[in-house]
Amino acid sequence: MDSRLQQLQILVKESSSLHIKSTLLDYSGIVEYYAEDLVISVKAGTSIAQIKKQLKINNQALSFYTDNEDISIGAAYAQGAQDLSDCVLGVKIIDGTGTYLNFGGQVMKNVAGYDVARLLVGSKGKLALIMQISFKVMPATYINQLTPPIKRKNNSVLHQQIEKKLKQVFDPRGIFN
Amino acid sequence: MTIVNQLSRAFPKGIVLTSKENTRPFECDGLSVYRQKPLAVVLPDDIVQIKQVLKICKINKIPVVTRGAGTGLSGGATPLEKSIVLGLSKLNKVKLIDVENQLAVVEPGVRNIAISEAVAQYGLYYAPDPSSQIACTIGGNVSENSGGVHCLKYGLTVHNVEAIRMLTIDGDELILSCQDDGLGLLALMNGSEGLLGVITEVTVKLTPNPAFVKMVMAGFDSVRDCANAVTNIIKAGIIPAGLEMMDSFAIKAAEGFAKVGYPLDAKALLLCELDGIQTQVQLELDNVLKILSGASTLKVSESEEERLNFWKGRKSAFSAVGTLSPDYYCMDGTIPRRHLADMLEKIHKLSKKYKLRVANVFHAGDGNLHPLILYDANVTGELERTEEFGTEILKLSVDMGGTITGEHGVGVEKLNAMCHQFNTQELEIFHKIKHVFDENSLLNPGKAVPELHRCAELGAMHVHRGELPYPELERF
Amino acid sequence: MQTIKISNMEANNIIRKCVHCGFCLATCPTYQLLGNELDSPRGRIYLIKSALENHHFSKQSIIHLDRCLTCKSCETTCPSGVEYVQLVNIGRKLVEQKRPLWQKVYRYCIRQFLTTPIFFNPIGFIFRHSQIKGKSIKPIIKIGTVLLLGGCVQPILAPNINHSIKNILAKLGYETIETPQKQCCGAIDQHLSVNHDALIQIKKNIDAWFKVKAEMIIVSASGCGLMIKDYVSMFERLDPYYQKAQHIVNKTKDIAEFLADKNLNQLNLERVNIIYHEPCTLQHGQQLGGLVSSILNSLGYQQTPVVDSHLCCGSAGTYSIFQPKLSKQLRTNKLKYLQIAKPQMIVTANIGCLIHLQKEAKIPVKHWVELLDN
Numbered sequence A: 001m002d003s004r005l006q007q008l009q010i011l012v013k014e015s016s017s018l019h020i021k022s023t024l025l026d027y028s029g030i031v032e033y034y035a036e037d038l039v040i041s042v043k044a045g046t047s048i049a050q051i052k053k054q055l056k057i058n059n060q061a062l063s064f065y066t067d068n069e070d071i072s073i074g075a076a077y078a079q080g081a082q083d084l085s086d087c088v089l090g091v092k093i094i095d096g097t098g099t100y101l102n103f104g105g106q107v108m109k110n111v112a113g114y115d116v117a118r119l120l121v122g123s124k125g126k127l128a129l130i131m132q133i134s135f136k137v138m139p140a141t142y143i144n145q146l147t148p149p150i151k152r153k154n155n156s157v158l159h160q161q162i163e164k165k166l167k168q169v170f171d172p173r174g175i176f177n
Numbered sequence B: 001m002t003i004v005n006q007l008s009r010a011f012p013k014g015i016v017l018t019s020k021e022n023t024r025p026f027e028c029d030g031l032s033v034y035r036q037k038p039l040a041v042v043l044p045d046d047i048v049q050i051k052q053v054l055k056i057c058k059i060n061k062i063p064v065v066t067r068g069a070g071t072g073l074s075g076g077a078t079p080l081e082k083s084i085v086l087g088l089s090k091l092n093k094v095k096l097i098d099v100e101n102q103l104a105v106v107e108p109g110v111r112n113i114a115i116s117e118a119v120a121q122y123g124l125y126y127a128p129d130p131s132s133q134i135a136c137t138i139g140g141n142v143s144e145n146s147g148g149v150h151c152l153k154y155g156l157t158v159h160n161v162e163a164i165r166m167l168t169i170d171g172d173e174l175i176l177s178c179q180d181d182g183l184g185l186l187a188l189m190n191g192s193e194g195l196l197g198v199i200t201e202v203t204v205k206l207t208p209n210p211a212f213v214k215m216v217m218a219g220f221d222s223v224r225d226c227a228n229a230v231t232n233i234i235k236a237g238i239i240p241a242g243l244e245m246m247d248s249f250a251i252k253a254a255e256g257f258a259k260v261g262y263p264l265d266a267k268a269l270l271l272c273e274l275d276g277i278q279t280q281v282q283l284e285l286d287n288v289l290k291i292l293s294g295a296s297t298l299k300v301s302e303s304e305e306e307r308l309n310f311w312k313g314r315k316s317a318f319s320a321v322g323t324l325s326p327d328y329y330c331m332d333g334t335i336p337r338r339h340l341a342d343m344l345e346k347i348h349k350l351s352k353k354y355k356l357r358v359a360n361v362f363h364a365g366d367g368n369l370h371p372l373i374l375y376d377a378n379v380t381g382e383l384e385r386t387e388e389f390g391t392e393i394l395k396l397s398v399d400m401g402g403t404i405t406g407e408h409g410v411g412v413e414k415l416n417a418m419c420h421q422f423n424t425q426e427l428e429i430f431h432k433i434k435h436v437f438d439e440n441s442l443l444n445p446g447k448a449v450p451e452l453h454r455c456a457e458l459g460a461m462h463v464h465r466g467e468l469p470y471p472e473l474e475r476f
Numbered sequence C: 001m002q003t004i005k006i007s008n009m010e011a012n013n014i015i016r017k018c019v020h021c022g023f024c025l026a027t028c029p030t031y032q033l034l035g036n037e038l039d040s041p042r043g044r045i046y047l048i049k050s051a052l053e054n055h056h057f058s059k060q061s062i063i064h065l066d067r068c069l070t071c072k073s074c075e076t077t078c079p080s081g082v083e084y085v086q087l088v089n090i091g092r093k094l095v096e097q098k099r100p101l102w103q104k105v106y107r108y109c110i111r112q113f114l115t116t117p118i119f120f121n122p123i124g125f126i127f128r129h130s131q132i133k134g135k136s137i138k139p140i141i142k143i144g145t146v147l148l149l150g151g152c153v154q155p156i157l158a159p160n161i162n163h164s165i166k167n168i169l170a171k172l173g174y175e176t177i178e179t180p181q182k183q184c185c186g187a188i189d190q191h192l193s194v195n196h197d198a199l200i201q202i203k204k205n206i207d208a209w210f211k212v213k214a215e216m217i218i219v220s221a222s223g224c225g226l227m228i229k230d231y232v233s234m235f236e237r238l239d240p241y242y243q244k245a246q247h248i249v250n251k252t253k254d255i256a257e258f259l260a261d262k263n264l265n266q267l268n269l270e271r272v273n274i275i276y277h278e279p280c281t282l283q284h285g286q287q288l289g290g291l292v293s294s295i296l297n298s299l300g301y302q303q304t305p306v307v308d309s310h311l312c313c314g315s316a317g318t319y320s321i322f323q324p325k326l327s328k329q330l331r332t333n334k335l336k337y338l339q340i341a342k343p344q345m346i347v348t349a350n351i352g353c354l355i356h357l358q359k360e361a362k363i364p365v366k367h368w369v370e371l372l373d374n
């Protein structure tokens, strides 16, 4: 078992309030990369630049927009929008109770259970610690000009209520802020 | 007053079906081994009526099972005991076509292919194309996050939906857009199998027709060679629009119906479609032909008609297998592409072990397998053997790093297999998500996510880091 | 699908072939209009299955079987080869016993009216669609003789169709013998599930046609053609009529099949902008979809594809009489799509469709062969 992972689990269990940042994580590196399967799994602290470098060796690339390559992939995921969500295949998280959970996987088609891997895109560090993400990657030649995605606030009361309740699902003690 | 009476009273004639003889035809979906008669079937004309149904059901605490076209292959639309079936087939209008932004707004009961037909005049189409596209509805597609033969390049339903309108069980309307800041609620609804809400409107993204399309059909003398060809094409940096495989049983069945010129003596068949601008397609085509040079037959489509014919065979293959066997059981495991050849060999071995024939026809490019286990439901014991066989295949898929279902959903059928793929805590999160939307569990309850005690009974529980979760649960 | 103790083996085998995939829902005209699965092929198969499995079956379900047009669109769509119409015929026989008396009487009267010339002809004349145009031609050099099916309603309603055919055949060197009106193909009886009467009629026809020395039996109404081509299935293998029927069927050709490989250059064509409506009995029944279009194309008639060309126009034998509402709705939709390109004339290949469409169409509706005898 990964010792840093266990440390983080304990940290979450013992905290009553936690602000998630990349520096807190200290958890980075490329876990698996199967170029012929168009899939890469990375620890959330890995910088986007590093991932891109690795992909470039096989003429592959990430097919979502990033404006800052120095940030971690976990941060990009937590702030992410539709274009990033479209490439997510799976995610491993530590929830607010310190439990390590795995949703999705490394295959492009997967409809077993709710799509938590995409639900948490844009969760802004408020629901869970994002630990590891699997992405679908593409041959660089297939990627057109990438543009910043549009994001709008959904002002419906019901929408906000649901988001609030979903936070309670993942972070019942309300420690992530 | 019983719920049936309340419903009958609330709506004009022809909307509520109550007699046994009239509700029986709704007792199953595309997976007809699971059957259950509902209390009543309601076929509303509009959204106001849907709201009314939900209200009556909520007051009476009666479960609601939403139904599109009932082509689902996992029992998602199979009624539950003492439930109401809410059939949306009458909501079948294309409401708006926005050519400039390449969007269409449609009612949930619009058939998948009807969208493409409606927008064809503008040189557009709706990309996800499940083989059942002639019949299945967009509401069903969103609920199952359906794929198709073109999703390797163009994505699944989730990638092609811009926004939806849905009703919660309380009858409140929720509008979700892919541009919403915050959590991916729209993505969550994709593949939620009717457990979170009733989808009442879908805005789909449209794709411009490709400028140039070519299709290669290659027959192989060995399944392994064919599977390897799949990996090699992707390895070469080519993303085909579609990359499909069939084995000899499936080839024979499909050819029998569609008569499109598939090589009947081949052990495996590969269909590879390339699209884009002409120069690029030509380049890729040359490349693909080189990779496929070991094939026993090799043919490139010469006309649009021929290309569509090649697809026709593929898209009718499932149902055409009905000519080989009275019943079939369709599996849907997805595995990393690199394991394709091994998996197919394992399935072949299992087929001998269980003495049941298997026809394979599947989305090879996505690693999404569809072994069709052929059996005869009228022979006692065969269905049970088939299910056992199927379970083994699903477990294999998970063990290879894949999933139990790529596009057909869990429904009632793969509940046991879910226990193999997810541990208790993960399943619990799923239950809690359901609870957020549907406190009293009235929308398609019991489907898609197994109850925890079910997994415990199966003994298939994930043992998580050496500790047994829920030690208080009784185990058998 | 699994079945539970169905004793009718034929029905059982058909139902077992259905995999409940639902593809057929998409192309069924009544499902498209009504959106109720009970009015779809899969729903009807299920209703029949339940009835055969001895579940309760009442007049509630008869409605749904009655609404079926037997257009066979579902059979064209079904990848699993389910012979739906054969099943629905079995189902209808079964429900016929449960039909309310008033309906039985009504159906009996209509059937007698249509198939008995002394009843039908006087009224039919009033509703005559078109007169004979031009004179009759005799072949100059005779290269063969064919038997032309006269039909029961066509000679009264649209006599020009067979008149045109006789002239065309004469120009091609064939002499025609026309069957008398009383030799109805039996389709009307069959439609109304009076199989017994249909069988008597069919046997009479077979005997009569057997005696005629003609190399081919030509049919200009695709509905009648389909019925005749189906004669073999009405007899058990050991029935002496089985062989005879086989012989008749082998000789029977739709006029399009006959003309497809002939040199038609010598014919005088009527040059108008047309649109062709393909009858279900030709495309789904006889599986000759596209044949007439290709002949018309080769003769220089421009064709634009018709939206929903696979759907029935609502005529469907006696359907327009018993299901007027649905029938009209289907016709309105059909005419809308047929007239998108603003043609001057609609042509078709079946008397039923012709009369039915003409009732609402503002432009003339003709049999396509009439174009060829100007």
Ligand SMILES: Cc1cc2nc3c(=O)[nH]c(=O)nc-3n(C[C@H](O)[C@H](O)[C@H](O)COP(=O)(O)OP(=O)(O)OC[C@H]3O[C@@H](n4cnc5c(N)ncnc54)[C@H](O)[C@@H]3O)c2cc1C
Residues within 6 Å of the ligand: B029, B030, B065, B066, B067, B068, B069, B070, B071, B072, B073, B075, B076, B077, B088, B108, B129, B130, B131, B132, B135, B136, B137, B138, B139, B140, B141, B142, B143, B144, B145, B146, B147, B148, B149, B193, B194, B195, B197, B198, B199, B200, B318, B319, B407, B408, B444, C020, C021, C022
């Ligand atoms: C021969 C055959 C081939 C197939 N091929 C493919 C394929 O290639 N790819 C693929 O992905 N699938 C395939 N399928 C499976 C099936 O067609 C899809 O799952 C399809 O999306 C189901 O659509 P439907 O309208 O029939 O939904 P149904 O079967 O009626 O319902 C499916 C689920 O969605 C829910 N639902 C339906 N409408 C709504 C709504 N408006 N709001 C909320 N919930 C709703 C239901 O409750 C149910 O859980 C195939 C099926 C068959 C029979």
Ligand code: SF4
Residues within 6 Å of the ligand: B319, B322, C017, C018, C019, C020, C021, C022, C023, C024, C025, C041, C042, C045, C077, C078, C079, C080, C081, C082, C084
């Ligand atoms: S298409 Fe054929 S197999 Fe499928 S439901 Fe209809 S009749 Fe049955």
Ligand code: SF4
Residues within 6 Å of the ligand: C027, C028, C029, C030, C031, C040, C041, C044, C067, C068, C069, C070, C071, C072, C073, C074, C075, C084
């Ligand atoms: S015959 Fe025509 S109307 Fe009848 S079920 Fe088939 S498609 Fe529908």
